[in-house]
Amino acid sequence: MHSECSHEISIIGIGSTGSRIADKIKALFPHSSCKIIAADTDSGELDKIRHASCIIIAEEWQKGRNCAADIQRGERVTAHEVDRFRDIMSETRWTIAIGSLAGGTGAGGLLTLNRIASDHDHPFLAIGIEPYQFEGSALQENANRAITQLSHQHTPLLVIPNEFVLASVPEDLPLPDILDQANKLIAEAITTFIIALGAQDSLFQGADILLHLLRQRQVKCGCVALNAIAPESPETVIREALESPLLGDPEFLKQADTHFASIIAHPGTPLKPVRQTAAILNRLLPQSARSYINLGSHDSVPAGLLNIFILSLRQIGTRPQQSEGATHLLRRQAGVDAINLGPGVLGIFANSTPTIYGGENLDIPTFFRKGITINLLLEEIRHIQSKRNDG
Secondary structure: OOOOOEEEEEEEEEHHHHHHHHHHHHHHHOOOEEEEEEEEEOHHHHOOOOEEEEEEOOHHHHOOOOOOHHHHHHHHHHHHOOOHHHHHHEEEEEEEEEEEEOEEEEHHHHHHHHHHHOOOOOOOOEEEEEOHHHOHHHHHHHHHHHHHHHHOOOOOEEOOOOOHHHHHHHHOOOOOHHHHHHHHHHHHHHHHHHEEEEEEEOOHHHHHHHHHHHEEEEEEEEOOOOOOOOOOOHHHHHHHHHHHOOOOOOOHHOOEEEEOOOOOOOOOOHHHHHHHHHHHHHHOOOOOOOOEEEEEEOOOOOOOEEEEEEEEEEEEEOOOOOHHHHHHHHHHHHHOOOOOOOOOHHHHOOOOOOEEEEEEEEEHHHHHOOOOOHHHHHHHHHHHHHHHHOO
């Protein structure tokens, strides 16, 4: 990666859901120095993007079609754009990628982007959007599988449950408006989050601490994003927000094991009201959890007002620490035989030039490439579902 970066953060919306959210972030934050990209295989979805820069993924292979919730295909086609994504990352200090965990391009793209970032030691955060419950069990299983694969890559991952978002949207709206409002709520929260992480004169390195927390564990999140709050009366506003959070519910916030909060003021704001607000946050946040409170300033915050962002994290799993050798040993003990790869597994890529990245042929489906059997995959999914039920 280049040593000189023209942007602080790159935001890549991957797949149709991620692209729509990235577009809304750009609309909300038009003068941001962030590099905001909407990347998708679906040309029809990209035609709807109005603000973010667009990348059509693997147009030669996909012909402008989506990946039909096929994570393997999504990973393979996004791998064809490795050079473009690497160039985007090289222009920024770190990258946030947003995608649907149930979508082929979204989940597969998050896997590819994390691999690129990891190979170049580039700070990276994946924000995965879980499907709505009404979308059925198949997409939820897709999301579980994506979380499993991302955790195996040690991806810093925030999981946003769409059901939490839906609870914050009026139910009497038409369905397209409800989905649009849900994406807007997520975009608003991420925008406030970006401002918080890009704060000037921060009292501690908030982004570094958050990434460290996320590397340690798999988490789900609930968050509160408050913009332009008068420092004279923040307690009532914060209390109401915690009782009815933007992304999450009060019970989720009570069960969280870690709270990451940022109070961002205009650069000309005196320290006293900011410290008073921090004291209020310390008092209102559940005492059973660890809390990190970051104080900083940013030019985008109106003079005399505050932005407050609270990210509540709850552990849903521990990142695997076993070595590759241990993994192979476990597979041998389980009686897993080597798989003889034939040309049939390459599908539409059978007659094309192999896409080699990091010594791997990315045209070969992930489970064949990694030697993961269906039994092992189902075991991982059951483990995650059990953890969720216990939580």
